[in-house]
Amino acid sequence: MNLDTLLLGIADGVSYASLLFLMSLGLTLIFGVLGVLNIAHGSLYAFGGYTAASITSFVMRHDLASTPVLFVVLLVAAVVVGVVMGLLLEVCLLRYFQNKDPVLQLLVTFAAFVMFEDLQKLIWGTSPYSAGELVMRLGTIEVFNVTYTTYQVVVIPCIALISYLGLNFFLKKTSLGKQTVAITHHREVATALGINAKKIATLVFVLGAVFGALGGALAVPVSSLSPGIGAEMIVVSFTVVATAGLGQITGALITSLMIGLARSMAVYMAPEFEVAMPYIIMLGVLLVRPNGLFTVAQARRI
Amino acid sequence: MRFGTISLVLAVGLMAIGLLFPWMKTIGILGLCYGLAALGVSLPARSGQVSFGHAMFACVAAYAVAFTAKALPQLDGLMLIVWSVVLSTAFSAVLGLFMVRYRGIFFGMLNLAVSMVIVALLGKLYSLTGGSDGIRVDRPTFFGFVTERSEFETLLLGFTLLVSLGCGWFYQRFIHSASGEALSGLKTNETRLEYLGLSAHKVLWVGYVISGFFLSLSGAIFALAQGLVTPDMGSWMRSGEFVFIMILGGASHALGAFVGAGIFEVVKLAASAYMAGVWQLLLGITLLVVIVVAPEGIIGAFNKKKENKGEQA
Numbered sequence: 001m002n003l004d005t006l007l008l009g010i011a012d013g014v015s016y017a018s019l020l021f022l023m024s025l026g027l028t029l030i031f032g033v034l035g036v037l038n039i040a041h042g043s044l045y046a047f048g049g050y051t052a053a054s055i056t057s058f059v060m061r062h063d064l065a066s067t068p069v070l071f072v073v074l075l076v077a078a079v080v081v082g083v084v085m086g087l088l089l090e091v092c093l094l095r096y097f098q099n100k101d102p103v104l105q106l107l108v109t110f111a112a113f114v115m116f117e118d119l120q121k122l123i124w125g126t127s128p129y130s131a132g133e134l135v136m137r138l139g140t141i142e143v144f145n146v147t148y149t150t151y152q153v154v155v156i157p158c159i160a161l162i163s164y165l166g167l168n169f170f171l172k173k174t175s176l177g178k179q180t181v182a183i184t185h186h187r188e189v190a191t192a193l194g195i196n197a198k199k200i201a202t203l204v205f206v207l208g209a210v211f212g213a214l215g216g217a218l219a220v221p222v223s224s225l226s227p228g229i230g231a232e233m234i235v236v237s238f239t240v241v242a243t244a245g246l247g248q249i250t251g252a253l254i255t256s257l258m259i260g261l262a263r264s265m266a267v268y269m270a271p272e273f274e275v276a277m278p279y280i281i282m283l284g285v286l287l288v289r290p291n292g293l294f295t296v297a298q299a300r301r302i
Numbered sequence: 303m304r305f306g307t308i309s310l311v312l313a314v315g316l317m318a319i320g321l322l323f324p325w326m327k328t329i330g331i332l333g334l335c336y337g338l339a340a341l342g343v344s345l346p347a348r349s350g351q352v353s354f355g356h357a358m359f360a361c362v363a364a365y366a367v368a369f370t371a372k373a374l375p376q377l378d379g380l381m382l383i384v385w386s387v388v389l390s391t392a393f394s395a396v397l398g399l400f401m402v403r404y405r406g407i408f409f410g411m412l413n414l415a416v417s418m419v420i421v422a423l424l425g426k427l428y429s430l431t432g433g434s435d436g437i438r439v440d441r442p443t444f445f446g447f448v449t450e451r452s453e454f455e456t457l458l459l460g461f462t463l464l465v466s467l468g469c470g471w472f473y474q475r476f477i478h479s480a481s482g483e484a485l486s487g488l489k490t491n492e493t494r495l496e497y498l499g500l501s502a503h504k505v506l507w508v509g510y511v512i513s514g515f516f517l518s519l520s521g522a523i524f525a526l527a528q529g530l531v532t533p534d535m536g537s538w539m540r541s542g543e544f545v546f547i548m549i550l551g552g553a554s555h556a557l558g559a560f561v562g563a564g565i566f567e568v569v570k571l572a573a574s575a576y577m578a579g580v581w582q583l584l585l586g587i588t589l590l591v592v593i594v595v596a597p598e599g600i601i602g603a604f605n606k607k608k609e610n611k612g613e614q615a
Binding site: 097102111275 | 546589
């Protein structure tokens with residue numbers, strides 16, 4: 001393995017890590033507030049991607065496809081899918097299981113996931129979808145004599161970074177954000193202090209859903225979508241969330257990078273292990289730190 | 303006791319259906335395998351630990367059957383099952399030593415991680431495992447009989463029914479034993495359990511190994527019935543289906559897992575006959591309805607009815 005392939009591997013890894021991070025960000029945020037690992041988050045990724053692909057091809061057919069339009073299409077697809085499906089899941093479904101056994105809550109999201117899986121096949125069929133136009137338009141960029149596509153090394157990581165900084169600003173500097181943090185600490189006390197937990201739960205769920213859909217929408221120009229993509233992405237982002245420690249946003253960023261890079265390095269060095277890589281990392285981390293890398297000690301409630 | 307009688311009647315009924323409609327035999331066997339697997343998954347779930355990776359034990363047992371059958375083609379089917387179940391249960395015993403240290407989401411995720419590593423390797427090490435196409439398992443002799451396909455299925459159905467009844471009986475004995483009650487105690491309050499002088503790790507480990515045993519049995523029989531093993535057998539979606547079946551049927555009695563598996567198979571059959579392509583949609587709706595109407599599962603709902611009647615009388 002020479003320097004060029006190493007750099008190429010890093011670029012691949014960062015781009016994959018960014019998508020993974022967006023996905024995990026939504027998942028960990030939702031877990032923080034609602035206390036449920038939302039399996040249906042995988043469907044958000046898939047629906048975000050498919051919707052983006054459909055709108056892109058619609059735009060192309062009607063000759064509206066200037067480069068900014070192609071880009072905005074991705075964001076619009078993510079927001080629309082995130083808001084619609086997020087509201088559907090939270091308001092129509094999860095809200096009614098708030099006080100039930102966590103196992104049942106997990107199963108409810110699983111039920112939603114398998115239903116969305118069929119719905120997705122009904123809408124988009126089983127043939128693969130992709131939309132590479134934007135990547136070609138944005139051209140390539142040369143770093144250290146290695147040529148990359150601009151989209152993968154600049155656009156995707158930048159959006160991930162902006163999402164990270166934006167969410168941090170929201171949680172730390174705005175009133176609504178601080179209320180959200182209060183709920184993650186202790187929902188009952190926060191409610192007693194006059195915070196409208198119900199409203200914030202809906203808001204955060206939709207926000208998380210948009211992040212999930214954004215991951216899918218951004219992936220469309222560089223990869224092709226086929227049935228099963230949701231199931232694949234959701235388990236990998238589970239790994240990220242669990243390895244980082246539940247509810248850890250910065251942790252999710254670092255873990256995504258770790259897993260993304262490990263995976264793309266494995267492609268070059270031991271291709272058999274590419275798919276297994278995230279899980280091997282997770283096993284290693286959890287053996288040493290049973291509650292995840294970045295979890296802070298919690299007071300035990302008896 | 304009443305559920306025990308119902309189980310016996312249902313078992314005889316299933317055997318009769320298998321003999322009357324030969325095409326039902328494979329479906330019956332696979333359904334029972336699902337039931338056995340859900341029964342296994344329900345043991346850690348009694349302690350509040352839900353695993354999204356338990357299908358790996360079924361997968362390991364199935365591959366053990368496939369590899370052994372390839373290496374020793376003259377080995378009897380019964381020996382294949384016994385050997386692979388021993389192997390896979392031993393695997394669960396070793397893995398259990400690590401798993402019992404984790405709780406909640408981490409327990410689920412860690413099981414999922416191990417199962418995903420296994421599935422990924424089975425899919426990628428093509429020359430050894432045949433990749434995602436899997437390995438064919440040729441029909442072995444069974445109890446020493448050289449059989450045609452139909453006879454083999456009849457024998458296997460009978461055998462699976464007996465195994466299921468045995469496992470169900472054992473499950474009932476176990477959950478009402480001291481270890482079994484301690485397992486439920488883990489869910490209620492682990493700290494209190496430790497104060498009583500019981501090791502929570504040990505309690506969970508026993509449950510974990512028995513659960514691994516049930517899943518291994520299910521996987522080994524599944525491999526023989528289907529004649530093909532694929533990495534899919536260990537995927538997290540399959541583990542999810544097992545949890546799904548357990549919730550559907552209810553875990554308060556062993557019969558629940560099998561009733562859940564029966565409904566699962568019926569929905570699958572009905573959907574593939576009348577509405578191909580949307581069976582998961584139907585399944586999701588079924589699950590949601592059951593969670594809303596009977597959060598204790600179908601068996602739990604029956605139990606409650608019985609209790610209410612008792613109170614009125």
